[in-house]
Amino acid sequence: MLIDSHCHLDFPDFAAERDAVVARARAADVKRMITISTSVSKFAEIRALAEAYDDVFCTVGTHPMNAKDEQVSVADLVALAQYEKCVGIGEAGLDYHYDDTPRDLAAQVFRTHIAAARETGLPLVIHARDADDDMAAILEDEMGKGAFKAVLHCFTSTRKLAEAGLALGLSISFSGIATFKNSSELRAIARDVPNDRLLVETDAPFLAPVPYRGKRNEPAFVAETAKVIAEIKGLTPAELGALTSANVLRLFSKMPAPAAAPAA
Secondary structure (H helix, E strand, C coil): CEEEEEECCCCHHHHHHHHHHHHHHHHCCEEEEEECCCCHHHHHHHHHHHHHCCCEEEEECCCHHHCCCCCCCHHHHHHHCCCCCEEEEEEEEEECCCCCCCHHHHHHHHHHHHHHHHHHCCCEEEEEECCHHHHHHHHHHHHHHCCCCEEECCCCCCHHHHHHHHHCCCEEEECHHHHCCCCHHHHHHHHHCCHHHEEECCCECCCCCCCCCCCCCCHHHHHHHHHHHHHHHCCCHHHHHHHHHHHHHHHCCCCCCCCCCCCC
């Protein structure tokens, strides 16, 4: 069993064959897909996808690249998160790679999402790119105000940020980037993440893992990332799948576990 803890099924890349994409995920034993919000203004589309597929769940939040155009309140996030299949807040965070939202505004919007995660008890899905020091500082400051659950998604940052996040109780999720030839340091970080804090994801339609690199990603391909992480962890793919699935279900605890397969 596998769970794709982070994908974007609402993106237009999937519009022509969304049913087929979901069917291929199911055929690859992906039992749950969490389609992640990048704009609160489009939450109705996210919600419609969760309604359409029993095994698709969702989050609500504003990606840092959209934060300059969309400042939502804690109350708005909390209200939308009441939807029964909304299992997390985000994705939200800091992106200094594109840096197209003023940094003080990005931090303010990020803190709003943290407050919503704290109030709802739902996990925060964190986007962090080229912003390690500020990210660590905000997380430490906000955790001091009151605990909240969170995951550093599509982790590509430094070991220093990984260690800071783990010290604060966060989980860390790895995408297809971990399968790339030049990602040896990232694989070393994944190897050292405690097994109970480890997640896998696709971030589809982006970042397809080897051997699909350069193609459009999709949830079925999470199996390839899981194989690579399993190898560096000294686990079988089945063990890694069971482990990461249990971690996702514990973190996103509002999401029900899939029904057990019938005994042979």
